[in-house]
Amino acid sequence: MPTAADSSISQGTRKSNEGDERTMDGLVKRVQQGGLVPKNSTVILGLSGGPDSLTLLHILKELESPENLNIVPVHVNHQLRENADSEERHAAEICREWNLPCRVRRIDCRSIARAQKCSVEEAGRTARYRIFDEVAEELLQEGVPKERIRIALAHNADDQCETLLQRIVRGTGIRGLAGIPSTRRDEKGYAIVRPLLSTSRKEIEDYAAEHALRPNYDESNDSVEYTRNRIRRELIPYLEKYFNPGVKEALQSLAEIAGPEENYMEEQARTALAALQREAPQDERILDANGLRVLHSAIIRRVVAQVIRECSGDENLRYTIVENVLNILKSENPSASVNLPGGWRAERRYEELVFRKVAPDDEHAMEGRHHLRVQVLKKDSAAFEDVRNAQKEIVPCAVLDYDKLCREYPEPEKKLMLRTRKAGDRIGIAGGKHKKIQDYMVDRKIPKEYRDWLEMIAIGREILWILPNSGIPNEVEQKKGRISQKYQIEEGSKAFLFLEITDCL
Amino acid sequence: MPTAADSSISQGTRKSNEGDERTMDGLVKRVQQGGLVPKNSTVILGLSGGPDSLTLLHILKELESPENLNIVPVHVNHQLRENADSEERHAAEICREWNLPCRVRRIDCRSIARAQKCSVEEAGRTARYRIFDEVAEELLQEGVPKERIRIALAHNADDQCETLLQRIVRGTGIRGLAGIPSTRRDEKGYAIVRPLLSTSRKEIEDYAAEHALRPNYDESNDSVEYTRNRIRRELIPYLEKYFNPGVKEALQSLAEIAGPEENYMEEQARTALAALQREAPQDERILDANGLRVLHSAIIRRVVAQVIRECSGDENLRYTIVENVLNILKSENPSASVNLPGGWRAERRYEELVFRKVAPDDEHAMEGRHHLRVQVLKKDSAAFEDVRNAQKEIVPCAVLDYDKLCREYPEPEKKLMLRTRKAGDRIGIAGGKHKKIQDYMVDRKIPKEYRDWLEMIAIGREILWILPNSGIPNEVEQKKGRISQKYQIEEGSKAFLFLEITDCL
Known part of the structure; x- marks a missing residue:
């Protein structure tokens, strides 16, 4: 709850257009200091109109003058919910009030889902990201340099913590514990940033209330998600009650620790892999098995996982698949082999570890364990x-x-x-x-x-x-x-x- | 459940004293291949007489001849439970039957607890580990080389998974996810090994039933532990039912991934720390702040955590403490400082990051956040x-x-x-x-x-x-x-x- 002192600070913020940081709201300052939205950026903001995106818009607006930001709110009307059109009007109206040029796009999720034979949620998600990229391309055409463009999404710390719990219970390595990245490049090379990723849902709702924002409270795409919903409504409250009232913060810290560690380990493994790789025919990768074996066991596992990911295109490697390859590396049998996803196979060929695409008439067995x-x-x-x-x-x-x-x-x-x-x-x-x-x-x-x-x-x-x-x-x-x-x-x-x-x- | 094929294999094992690996029981073979109990070892085995330790004893006995193991079962009678003495007799009897020289030690947990003002469980645990060391010293006196001695404990995969869940919900980094180590040195330098750490409680119970072992089913020191018990009886069954029936395996894999990664990262950080350290007076540690800042963020965090651990002796560092020090490293204020556990403080001194023991009259504040x-x-x-x-x-x-x-x-x-x-x-x-x-x-x-x-x-x-x-x-x-x-x-x-x-x- 905001105390008297808090609210006087935030009133200070609302008046402040001179960029006086001392009078700025805590959340605004945190976004500013997070560095995900640097000065002079053009920020494409996914504005659903829900509390998260509306709060992020308000924060960017607060920063606008001192940071010289160019805010481009984009509202995607999924045309799914009964009040989709009134939500569109609402988003547009807020932008008008705040003197921001809102771009509205409509998509027909149901048709896309039918055409692509996928769920409407998935159709919506894909189309939404495509639209952000289209807007980015438009901005590029208008002369905004690519490195100044940010696509800002309003995922919060609760989303992060739910993602982590979901992964932990389903099975994950350090890779998965890194959680939702606060910043990444999409396929077209645009920077996607999540400035609210360390802000709790509660803080966002408090901010929205304090600043009298009027969000659409029911606009949430994952409200229909089974596992996610049970994590949010049942597992987290249970863990908070019986184990640790700060379990969400604990998970968030874990993600903040795991993110850089994952990144560092992958870098190390990439360097090691480059040194171990031998010339190979197409559809084959050959590693120096002796060189691999003398590395640290953590690096060996990562090198192997990198190669399998690259061969198979499978980003969600099961633990057992990597273990199986490590076993043939250790094996005394010089011709041990193991099947990999995507029709690849790892083989020991004396002092080489070979990954090759196999012909379908090769003898094979079901790999891994589901x-x-x-x-x-x-x-x-x-x-x-x-x-x-x-x-x-x-x-x-x-x-x-x-x-x-x-x-x-x-x-x-x-x-x-x-x-x-x-x-x-x-x-x-x-x-x-x-x-x-x-x-x-x-x-x-x-x-x-x-x-x-x-x-x-x-x-x-x-x-x-x-x-x-x-x-x-x-x-x-x-x-x-x-x-x-x-x-x-x-x-x-x-x-x-x-x-x-x-x-x- | 053992199938007909399984049980014929295990009968083969029981008859086998020729070391024919092909006829060996799966669990025996797994312990053998785990390499924690190498050939010609002298194994001090903590034998409570429960299913875990009795199974481990049986497995070592199966390995005895081919591996030339010297098995030294040690039963510690904690004199706590009503049937402690009959359990002692039971353990001694089994060892007699199997022709093993059981060493029995009695401890008076209640007196120790009173003297040390700690719980009886804790008194028991400390005394137990002390006894293992004493037996190791006796063996040393008898001429067994130190590097051949192993202290084997029967922790299983379920213990591991409960430990991980407990740490995840309470808050942990990669360090904690490494879980119970399968091998470590104790304070006296003896190797403590846990050959059953990747074997489930169910597999152990199946093995004990199949081999007609007669364990004491109620000998469990952690049956009185609050959090642990709720994790075992309530949280894990819930996660298995609603999220993933293989959640225990998933957590075990996570520990197996995190263990080597933790170890690798710590090595990297130690090397980095050595290069950054400057000469310093007693009760002070000085690091080159500029050198530290240019490292990978994962290494920076680990270097800082290592120094704080070494200064304060506090192995259970809270996340926020490390974050606070990272903040003063980033701070533009050249004299920022932060309080650390154990009466230490981290300070920026221009281009140095200084850790020093502070005098009690120093101005200070409550550090971190509980x-x-x-x-x-x-x-x-x-x-x-x-x-x-x-x-x-x-x-x-x-x-x-x-x-x-x-x-x-x-x-x-x-x-x-x-x-x-x-x-x-x-x-x-x-x-x-x-x-x-x-x-x-x-x-x-x-x-x-x-x-x-x-x-x-x-x-x-x-x-x-x-x-x-x-x-x-x-x-x-x-x-x-x-x-x-x-x-x-x-x-x-x-x-x-x-x-x-x-x-x-």
């Missing part, structure tokens, strides 16, 4: 509604209608198999029909060398879920896999079979 | 019994009788102050009397330069809890602090005031 979570949820269970929404997440999970499944297979949860393709495999498609997996692979243009690598959840020859795989060209299926439409859940579904993959490095 | 958890628990609350035991933990917490407090101070939980000493401060001692804090400090031989640094929880001039501080020579109070005896809880206590410090680096 943690597949299987749950049957009845309509009266607390998690039922959450899980209905979980399928829309980016997280690799599948939600199927349990009763439909039972009609074909009594106790289907006991019959699930995780395996690669077999002759005669088929998957349910729209209209109650089936498609051969072979045809699916052709339709989806999955390269031949990947086809024997795709993992699937099957009952007999019926495929319920083709697991996410970097070999699937379709972006959504690469991340979510492909779920049988035959057992798709509907409005009236009374029970779900919930499948989820966890444990990433 | 997360002090305050809870009032009534007898009918679920946590009541747990909390009664929590006071016996090593964790910095204080449990006071709430009703006794209320008789002196209505709503005492609202009147708590965290501060350093003031004239006239007193603390309750046995017999309903008070002692001046000044006298306490003299009695406890607290060096003068520390006295103004001790933090206390007070109501008015009455001290309820002197917080743990590295400046207190008494080992227990260094870790637990000193709690007022006036409000000590008793059998009939109906409500507790529970105070706990969290958030360590």
Whole structure:
């Protein structure tokens, strides 16, 4: 709660246009000192109109004159919620009041989702980032130098702490503990910054109240996210009550420690890798195994993980995959080998560690080990509604209608198999029909060398879920896999079979 | 569950004395390959007789001939539990059956606890480790070379995962995520090893059942630990159910990743520190601030943390303390300073970062920020019994009788102050009397330069809890602090005031 002293300080701020730092609001000053929005920047601000983005806009406005900022609020109307249009008007109105040129963009999330066969949330997210890049390109055209442009997003410390907890429980290394980055370059090279990443949701709400901002309180894209919601509403309050009332700050500190350490270790590993790498034919990477073995064990693991990531394009390496490669490095068997994601394989070739793309007729086995979570949820269970929404997440999970499944297979949860393709495999498609997996692979243009690598959840020859795989060209299926439409859940579904993959490095 | 194939393999093991590795039990082989108990070692094994230590003993016995191990089981009778003596007989009997020379030692935990003014659990733990060292010294006398001696303890993967969760929720850096080390040297330089650290409690129990071992199932020293128990019985099952059934494996992997990374980063920081250090008078450490500033931010933080740890002797640095020093390093104020634990201070002296022991008459302020958890628990609350035991933990917490407090101070939980000493401060001692804090400090031989640094929880001039501080020579109070005896809880206590410090680096 703001004390009398606090509020007199903040009143000072509102009057201050002379850039007197001593009279500035704590939060404004913190953003200023964070250095993510340097003087003379042009800041594209994702303005949903919610408390986070509206607070960030207000802070930038406070900084505007002393910092000579050029603020470009961008409101993306997702045309999803009933009051989407009134929210658009509201955002535009605030910008008008504050004398800022608001750019409004409308996207049709539902059409994009249909076209790209992804969830509307995901369609919205992709389109939103694309729009920020488009605005950045426009600014470039208008003569703003690229290095002055910042895309500012209003993620806060609570988002950060939820991300960390989610990763810790699902499985992560130091990489994942670094959390949401406060600054990064997007694919087009624009700097994305998050100036509120160390500010709590509570501080933001206090700021918004104190400055009489009028945010749209229900504009939140992740309110539909299953795991995230349970973390926010249940796990964190539980941890605060029984273990540590400062658990959020503790997690935030952990991210602040892990971020630079991750960055440093990756740099060290990159240097080591460069020195170990030998000339190799295309689709092959060769490392000096002896040179690798004498390095510090932490560096060995990171070098191996870097190579696998680069080969496979898989950013979410499972721990066991890296361990398997480390084992063949240690192995006394000079021809040990291990399968990697994306149709690659690591092999010992005497004193070389070789990563190569394998032909599909190579002998192979299922690599690594998945943690597949299987749950049957009845309509009266607390998690039922959450899980209905979980399928829309980016997280690799599948939600199927349990009763439909039972009609074909009594106790289907006991019959699930995780395996690669077999002759005669088929998957349910729209209209109650089936498609051969072979045809699916052709339709989806999955390269031949990947086809024997795709993992699937099957009952007999019926495929319920083709697991996410970097070999699937379709972006959504690469991340979510492909779920049988035959057992798709509907409005009236009374029970779900919930499948989820966890444990990433 | 062991399948038919499994059990035929393990029968093979039991018969095998020829060291044929192919017929060896999986767990035996894993211990062998872990390399923590090399061939020709002499292994001092802490044998409580519980499933963990009995399984470890059985595994070492299986390895005995091929590895030429010399197994020395040591049973410590803590003389606490009703059946302590029958457990002693049981352990001795098993060793006789297996033809191993069991050494039995008895300790009087209650007397030690009274003498050292610590909990019986802590007294037991310290005495246990001391006994292992004594046995090691005996072996040395008998002609066993020191480098061949291993002190083997039977901590398992579940212990590891509980430790990690406890640290994550309380606050930790990468250091804490490294968890329980699988190998370390104790103060006398003996190697302590934990060959079962990557084996789950379930695997151990399966092994014990399969091999018809007869463990004492209730011998567990941490069964009385509050936080640990809630993590084991409540938090982990909850995370397994709603987030990830493989959460324990995920945490174990995290420890296995963090361990070597911690070790590597510390090495890097040590090298950097050596290069930055300048000649300094006693009780002072001087670093080249410019040289420090140009390093990678992860290394800067670690160098600073190393120096603070070395100065203060405080191994559990809070995040904010290190951050404060980093801030004065960045500060444009050439004479910024910050207080450190143990009566030290970090100062900018132009281009030097100086750590020096300060005189007690120096102006000072309360450093860092504690997360002090305050809870009032009534007898009918679920946590009541747990909390009664929590006071016996090593964790910095204080449990006071709430009703006794209320008789002196209505709503005492609202009147708590965290501060350093003031004239006239007193603390309750046995017999309903008070002692001046000044006298306490003299009695406890607290060096003068520390006295103004001790933090206390007070109501008015009455001290309820002197917080743990590295400046207190008494080992227990260094870790637990000193709690007022006036409000000590008793059998009939109906409500507790529970105070706990969290958030360590």
